[in-house]
Amino acid sequence: MKAWIISDFHSSPLDLFHRRQLAVPRADVCICAGDIAGNIESAIDFLHSEIAPHMPVVAVLGNHDFYGSSIDRALEYVRKWTAGTNVHILENEIFQRDDLRIVGATLWTDFEIDAHDFGHLPKRARRDMAVRECMRYLLDFRVIYRSDTRVGGQSGLITPEEMISRHQESRAYIERELSKPFDGTTMVLTHHAPTPRSLDPRFGGHISNAAFASNLSNVIHAGRPHFWVHGHVHRFADYVENETRVLCNPRGYVGERGSGGFRPGLVVETSVTEAEDRNHE
Numbered sequence: 001m002k003a004w005i006i007s008d009f010h011s012s013p014l015d016l017f018h019r020r021q022l023a024v025p026r027a028d029v030c031i032c033a034g035d036i037a038g039n040i041e042s043a044i045d046f047l048h049s050e051i052a053p054h055m056p057v058v059a060v061l062g063n064h065d066f067y068g069s070s071i072d073r074a075l076e077y078v079r080k081w082t083a084g085t086n087v088h089i090l091e092n093e094i095f096q097r098d099d100l101r102i103v104g105a106t107l108w109t110d111f112e113i114d115a116h117d118f119g120h121l122p123k124r125a126r127r128d129m130a131v132r133e134c135m136r137y138l139l140d141f142r143v144i145y146r147s148d149t150r151v152g153g154q155s156g157l158i159t160p161e162e163m164i165s166r167h168q169e170s171r172a173y174i175e176r177e178l179s180k181p182f183d184g185t186t187m188v189l190t191h192h193a194p195t196p197r198s199l200d201p202r203f204g205g206h207i208s209n210a211a212f213a214s215n216l217s218n219v220i221h222a223g224r225p226h227f228w229v230h231g232h233v234h235r236f237a238d239y240v241e242n243e244t245r246v247l248c249n250p251r252g253y254v255g256e257r258g259s260g261g262f263r264p265g266l267v268v269e270t271s272v273t274e275a276e277d278r279n280h281e
Contacts, residue, residue: 001100001270002026004055007033007231008250009190010064011046021180024054025265033231033248034062034106034191040074044081044089052086058095059088060104062191062231063140070158071106071166073146076150090189092173099184100270103177103225105170105234107190108163109214117205131160132209137208167192171216178223185270194220194228198248200235220244227270236261 006025030051043065051057066074076091088095090104111130113119113140118129124163135141141197144158146154173186193199193213220228221242228246236257237248249266252259 001028001098001185002267003028003100003187003270004030005033005247005249005266005268006030006251007229007248008035008062008172008234008252009037009046010035010251010253011037011050012254013040020211022050023264024051025267027055029100030055030057030059030135031102031187031189031227031229032057032059033189034060035064035231036062038064039068039153040065040077043062044078044087046085048081048085055086056097057087058090058102058104058189060106060189060191062106063108067139070145070147071144071162092170092232094177099272100187101182102187102189103174103183104189105173106166107170107174107192107194107210107214108167108228109192110164110167110171111160113196113210113213113215115199116207116209118207126161127210131206131273134211135160138211140211165194167214171214171219174216175219175223178219178225185227185272186223186225187222187229188225190228190230191196191232193230193233193248194246195241197239197241198230198233198235198237198246200233202235217241226272227268234260236263 004025028156037046047057075091082089092105097104111127112123118126142158144157146162148155148162184258194216196213199213225244228244230248231250233248234250234252239246249263250260253264
């Protein structure tokens with residue numbers, strides 16, 4: 001099966017003024033790793049109108065797709081407006097067609113990586129520092145609403161605790177599914193990156209890296225998926241972690257044209273033979 005790999009469309013009305021037309025290559029399925037638009041309604045409309053007429057779409061949502069909504073509310077919207085269509089949004093779910101199995105989740109992060117200037121701190125202190133600083137830097141904490149119940153004088157905005165809880169749930173789900181035998185190709189699809197190797201070196205040392213990647217190398221080594229596709233990091237990545245090919249192909253924002261290594265026609269063969277050949281090059 002030929003899969004078109006892409007993420008971080010960041011579709012917006014500005015595209016009309018910057019001639020950001022989408023070139024859709026020939027493929028059997030589109031694998032989209034999130035950040036499709038700036039809200040869930042626009043994200044689903046984009047997939048239905050721009051890609052689904054050409055091929056099935058298997059996607060996870062990115063943090064930008066939840067803007068103006070809570071995570072639970074956005075997922076409810078997705079279930080309503082993709083049921084019975086060519087668009088499949090995964091959140092701790094499996095998509096399977098022929099010999100391809102896709103394990104999908106947004107993933108979020110645990111804020112625990114040491115790939116920044118505070119990496120020398122003990123894990124708990126490092127995580128607490130990252131949470132505190134990421135709440136200052138990330139727009140997510142000002143435009144995504146919480147899905148759990150407010151207590152006392154708490155705000156209605158998403159909390160780091162909710163993100164960490166969702167990360168842990170997704171991580172456990174991915175581990176469970178990878179432990180199940182499958183006679184074909186297994187791909188994990190997430191928005192957030194599974195290893196610090198995917199981080200953009202332009203932001204080397206910055207503590208906000210903790211909001212972009214977690215270290216799931218042990219999950220990769222134990223589960224041995226053929227592919228792990230992610231987004232969120234606006235930098236092209238194609239590397240092998242143990243025996244898994246890790247891919248990130250972000251289109252990026254309007255102003256990032258040409259700077260992130262985006263490949264409009266990145267299509268990979270997902271058959272077991274082809275995937276194993278590539279992973280052992």
